[in-house]
Amino acid sequence: MAEGGQRARAKLQCISINGGLLQLQHELSTGDFVEIAFHTRSGAIHGMAEMLHPTRKFQSACLQPFRFIALADDDHRKLRMALDSALDRSFLDPVSEQLQTPPGF
Numbered sequence: 001m002a003e004g005g006q007r008a009r010a011k012l013q014c015i016s017i018n019g020g021l022l023q024l025q026h027e028l029s030t031g032d033f034v035e036i037a038f039h040t041r042s043g044a045i046h047g048m049a050e051m052l053h054p055t056r057k058f059q060s061a062c063l064q065p066f067r068f069i070a071l072a073d074d075d076h077r078k079l080r081m082a083l084d085s086a087l088d089r090s091f092l093d094p095v096s097e098q099l100q101t102p103p104g105f
Contacts, residue, residue, distance in 0.1 A: 012038050017083060019049065019067035027054045027062045036066065040082035047071040 010022040015038075028034065032051045037044065048070040056063040071079065 013063060015079075015083070017068075017079060019052075019065060021055070021063055021065050023061050024064055025061055027057065027064055030054075033069070034066070036068075040078060041085060042078040042081040045071075045075045045079050045082075047075055 008024060008026070008028065010024045013021040013023050015021075028051045030051060030053045034049050034051060035046070036049045037046045039045075047068050049066040050069050052065040052067060054062045054064040
């Protein structure tokens, strides 16, 4: 939810412990404080964020980064768990592909 009580739907493109990147239909003002909520395998995460300058603008959307300015301890823990879990999966997937039996054996 942006300043002024307006709601906007966004697609979360990437996330880190410090912030992330949203795909929005319309850019928000740089410096706006917004409430961010999204779901992870570790649970729902709610926090406050500051919108940064859009990185790309398209005809029907834009990519706009944000930085977290406030996360409750529990939300921070869930975010850390989700990021750690994603990192574990990214390391395990290439290894499991290498361990598969080649075709013809």
